[in-house]
Amino acid sequence: MTWKTPLTGALALGLAVAGWQALRPEPVLTHGRITTSILFNREVSQIFQKKCFQCHTEANVSMSLTTYKDARPWAVAIKEEILEKKMPPWSAVTGYGHFSNDVSLTAREVSLITSWADGGAPSGVLLADEDKPAVIIPSLSGWEHGEPNTLVAVAASEKVAADSKDRTARIEVATGLTQAKWLSSLQLNFADRRVVRYAAVYELRTGQWLGTWSPTHAVSAMPAGVAIQLPAGGRVAIEIGYRGTFEEASGAGELGLYFSADKPAQIAPPLEIKAPLVTVVAGKTRERVRTELTLKSATTAAALWPSLGAGATSVEVTALRPDGVVEPLLWLKDYRPDWPSSYVFKEPVTFPAGTRLTVTAYYDNPGTTPLRAQLALSVTAFTPLLRVATARQTSRPAASPAP
Numbered sequence: 001m002t003w004k005t006p007l008t009g010a011l012a013l014g015l016a017v018a019g020w021q022a023l024r025p026e027p028v029l030t031h032g033r034i035t036t037s038i039l040f041n042r043e044v045s046q047i048f049q050k051k052c053f054q055c056h057t058e059a060n061v062s063m064s065l066t067t068y069k070d071a072r073p074w075a076v077a078i079k080e081e082i083l084e085k086k087m088p089p090w091s092a093v094t095g096y097g098h099f100s101n102d103v104s105l106t107a108r109e110v111s112l113i114t115s116w117a118d119g120g121a122p123s124g125v126l127l128a129d130e131d132k133p134a135v136i137i138p139s140l141s142g143w144e145h146g147e148p149n150t151l152v153a154v155a156a157s158e159k160v161a162a163d164s165k166d167r168t169a170r171i172e173v174a175t176g177l178t179q180a181k182w183l184s185s186l187q188l189n190f191a192d193r194r195v196v197r198y199a200a201v202y203e204l205r206t207g208q209w210l211g212t213w214s215p216t217h218a219v220s221a222m223p224a225g226v227a228i229q230l231p232a233g234g235r236v237a238i239e240i241g242y243r244g245t246f247e248e249a250s251g252a253g254e255l256g257l258y259f260s261a262d263k264p265a266q267i268a269p270p271l272e273i274k275a276p277l278v279t280v281v282a283g284k285t286r287e288r289v290r291t292e293l294t295l296k297s298a299t300t301a302a303a304l305w306p307s308l309g310a311g312a313t314s315v316e317v318t319a320l321r322p323d324g325v326v327e328p329l330l331w332l333k334d335y336r337p338d339w340p341s342s343y344v345f346k347e348p349v350t351f352p353a354g355t356r357l358t359v360t361a362y363y364d365n366p367g368t369t370p371l372r373a374q375l376a377l378s379v380t381a382f383t384p385l386l387r388v389a390t391a392r393q394t395s396r397p398a399a400s401p402a403p
């Protein structure tokens with residue numbers, strides 16, 4: 001399944017390039033002295049491939065950084081953005097939870113890029129090759145886990161106006177399922193990635209969070225053996241964050257659903273921790289909103305989806321275990337409302353019954369009208385999977401005969 005853009009290939013690409021060229025910094029005409037051995041075509045492009053190309057390629061949400069010609073004019077801006085931790089956008093503080101979808105740069109990656117930028121930003125190739133990518137550019141369309149079992153068209157007629165500000169659209173669609181199915185994973189694909197920041201999918205009847213798409217994390221998958229039951233004739237609600245580009249663009253997409261054929265070992269029930277609505281008066285800063293939930297039974301958490309609404313500046317999620325141990329699960333210190341993301345644990349975390357999960361967020365209201373702070377945290381959670389007994393455990397020595 002390939003996407004057809006409203007404008008045909010070359011023309012659409014031409015316009016996209018023209019748009020970013022308008023923002024491109026003045027080219028550096030006098031190449032300074034090269035004082036580094038770090039090269040764009042060796043170290044730098046490999047880091048960009050892992051941490052930047054999800055967003056910085058042609059026809060994507062931001063300007064291309066795939067070739068030396070594309071990236072060189074941005075060298076100083078790149079250094080500044082990464083030192084200020086503005087790029088790549090990732091709000092979680094390192095060390096509070098370990099996430100598989102973390103796109104933040106390691107200290108080594110930061111130092112390689114800064115040495116490159118400070119040392120004259122050399123390419124490492126002949127002039128003639130400076131407009132060729134040094135590494136493979138990942139495909140932006142297509143299904144990472146193969147053809148989905150079910151495809152649902154989403155926001156087919158949605159248009160995103162030129163230069164429009166951030167807005168959230170909520171769209172409800174039927175899954176078209178004629179019998180209940182076990183959802184193991186989902187992915188979204190958008191017709192025009194330039195205008196989509198994130199998308200969160202919920203089962204409509206229960207309100208259960210099913211997964212969140214972001215440019216850096218396209219597939220939301222349950223751990224092996226875990227699934228969510230989707231009813232026959234059900235509907236899903238999809239919340240999509242749009243921001244306009246320099247021309248009107250399509251906001252349409254496709255939702256791909258993947259089902260497990262067998263009954264899963266564990267069913268993930270809805271788990272949402274929601275704070276009562278708090279009104280933040282005009283001009284108030286650092287208004288604290290806090291909510292908590294005590295787990296009635298042992299629970300394993302695989303992913304978190306904080307939904308903070310307008311005005312949030314930070315959020316912290318912690319677990320207080322019955323033995324008194326406090327475990328920080330997530331801390332978004334300088335929360336980036338323009339880049340909502342889910343947080344998928346590298347290793348799902350298991351809590352005993354009686355563990356208290358607390359969510360604390362701070363809100364600012366710089367406006368002139370009251371702001372309603374809407375804080376919620378959805379969790380992909382399930383009963384801990386039973387460990388399959390290993391051969392060593394089962395082959396006990398035969399009871400020795402009585403003396």
Ligand code: HEC
Binds near residue numbers: 054055061063079089
């Ligand atoms: C999740 C998407 C995403 C990722 C990943 C990402 N960027 Fe960006 N970047 C953007 C967007 C979008 C903009 C345009 C400004 C905005 O809307 O925030 C931008 C802007 C920039 C800018 C220009 C700021 C200016 O001066 O206008 C630089 C430089 C930059 N990014 C570098 C990087 C580098 C280097 C990486 C990887 C280490 C990276 N970005 C990863 C989305 C991303």
